[in-house]
Amino acid sequence: MAKLYFSYAAMNAGKSTLLLQASHNYVERGMRTLLFTSTLYAEGGTGVISSRLGISAAAELYAEGDDLFDRIRGQTGESRVDCVLVDEAQFLTAEQVWQLARVCDRLHVPVMCFGLRTDFQGKLFPGSSELLAIADVLREIRTICYCGSKATMVVRQGADGGALTDGDQVSIEKSVYVSLCRKHWEEETGRWPVKGPRP
Numbered sequence: 001m002a003k004l005y006f007s008y009a010a011m012n013a014g015k016s017t018l019l020l021q022a023s024h025n026y027v028e029r030g031m032r033t034l035l036f037t038s039t040l041y042a043e044g045g046t047g048v049i050s051s052r053l054g055i056s057a058a059a060e061l062y063a064e065g066d067d068l069f070d071r072i073r074g075q076t077g078e079s080r081v082d083c084v085l086v087d088e089a090q091f092l093t094a095e096q097v098w099q100l101a102r103v104c105d106r107l108h109v110p111v112m113c114f115g116l117r118t119d120f121q122g123k124l125f126p127g128s129s130e131l132l133a134i135a136d137v138l139r140e141i142r143t144i145c146y147c148g149s150k151a152t153m154v155v156r157q158g159a160d161g162g163a164l165t166d167g168d169q170v171s172i173e174k175s176v177y178v179s180l181c182r183k184h185w186e187e188e189t190g191r192w193p194v195k196g197p198r199p
């Protein structure tokens with residue numbers, strides 16, 4: 001049975017690199033992959049998935065409101081699709097996550113999603129929330145905080161280098177994000193997200 005995979009991490013953990021490697025492995029064996037990325041990452045109206053290591057590949061763009069099941073089903077009419085890979089999966093809507101689940105269940109094509117789990121305020125992205133709820137396989141990709149601990153959180157830095165605590169959930173300027181462990185995220189943001197005094 002084809003499965004829905006969700007590989008998640010903080011920023012700069014190598015999610016796009018792993019996606020591109022997975023696609024390369026399929027293609028190297030004569031198989032066909034479909035790559036998708038959010039319209040937020042369009043480069044001149046074109047979809048590109050790129051890694052900090054300097055590798056990249058063309059990708060189809062998806063936007064809120066797109067029916068991914070129909071788009072992928074249309075591609076299977078042209079020739080067999082062996083795997084669908086989705087970058088920036090945190091930007092999927094809950095409905096689109098279910099559409100990708102239907103790709104697995106009805107078209108029998110595995111779908112691998114890669115994305116952030118939480119935003120800079122420590123809140124789940126809608127796409128990530130739905131993937132955590134229904135994906136068949138969950139995989140955490142690890143990266144490290146400056147202290148050497150596992151980084152699970154992200155801060156968005158302002159022009160002065162300080163952590164921002166308010167603003168839109170989405171900002172695609174990667175350079176303003178820093179991955180931190182939970183302890184240092186709390187210290188940097190000054191947030192204590194539960195009621196009561198700090199210990």
